[in-house]
Amino acid sequence: MSLLDIAPVIPVVVIDDPETAVPLARALVAGGLPVIEVTLRTACALDAVARIAAEVPEAVVGAGTVRTPADVTASVAAGARFLVSPGSTPRLLDAMEEGGIPFLPGAATSSEVMALAERGLTEMKFFPAEAAGGMPYLKSLGGPLPEVRFCPTGGIRLQTAPEYLALANVGCVGGTWLTPTDALAAGDYARIEKLAAEAAALR
Ligand SMILES: O=C(O)C(=O)C[C@H](O)[C@H](O)COP(=O)(O)O
Numbered sequence: 001m002s003l004l005d006i007a008p009v010i011p012v013v014v015i016d017d018p019e020t021a022v023p024l025a026r027a028l029v030a031g032g033l034p035v036i037e038v039t040l041r042t043a044c045a046l047d048a049v050a051r052i053a054a055e056v057p058e059a060v061v062g063a064g065t066v067r068t069p070a071d072v073t074a075s076v077a078a079g080a081r082f083l084v085s086p087g088s089t090p091r092l093l094d095a096m097e098e099g100g101i102p103f104l105p106g107a108a109t110s111s112e113v114m115a116l117a118e119r120g121l122t123e124m125k126f127f128p129a130e131a132a133g134g135m136p137y138l139k140s141l142g143g144p145l146p147e148v149r150f151c152p153t154g155g156i157r158l159q160t161a162p163e164y165l166a167l168a169n170v171g172c173v174g175g176t177w178l179t180p181t182d183a184l185a186a187g188d189y190a191r192i193e194k195l196a197a198e199a200a201a202l203r
Pocket of ligand 1: 020065086156174175176
């Protein structure tokens with residue numbers, strides 16, 4: 001099954017304290033969102049991926065903010081099951097293809113989407129979704145590029161997710177709204193599970 005079809009929302013998480021990784025992942029899975037993108041923006045991100053991969057087998061944990069071939073290698077070694085990048089470069093794409101796990105390369109314009117499609121890639125992240133034109137932009141891309149499916153991410157919230165999910169070329173959306181910084185800092189996993197459950201009910 002495609003990464004885009006497992007759940008309506010991929011939570012994008014920024015983990016500062018590796019001790020929070022496992023309870024956080026368990027809360028998201030319990031709420032109904034098993035696909036989890038851990039961004040490589042913090043020093044402990046790879047540790048967090050490894051802990052979730054080892055201790056929460058029901059989760060499908062991946063690495064986000066993958067920008068270099070070294071990020072690809074480190075993420076795969078940590079146990080990531082997929083990779084997400086904010087944009088695409090030829091070097092990064094070569095590395096992601098060699099990584100051997102599913103990946104969602106980032107694109108924001110029709111030319112970028114076409115360049116990925118030329119390589120045979122038809123599932124990608126649309127980033128930064130809201131700032132780059134949002135739902136109307138994606139709908140327009142669907143005319144000339146109907147075979148390409150997206151995970152729009154960037155600025156999307158519970159209230160705006162349904163308009164994206166209603167598009168034929170959107171499989172799921174991504175976002176950070178499921179794991180508010182204050183809830184994580186307070187260890188309020190019940191709140192995170194509730195936010196996940198609301199999002200899981202979108203489809
Ligand atoms: O750099 C990456 O690869 C990312 O993962 C970027 C994130 O997808 C966005 O930052 C989502 O953040 P929100 O707009 O708060 O939902």
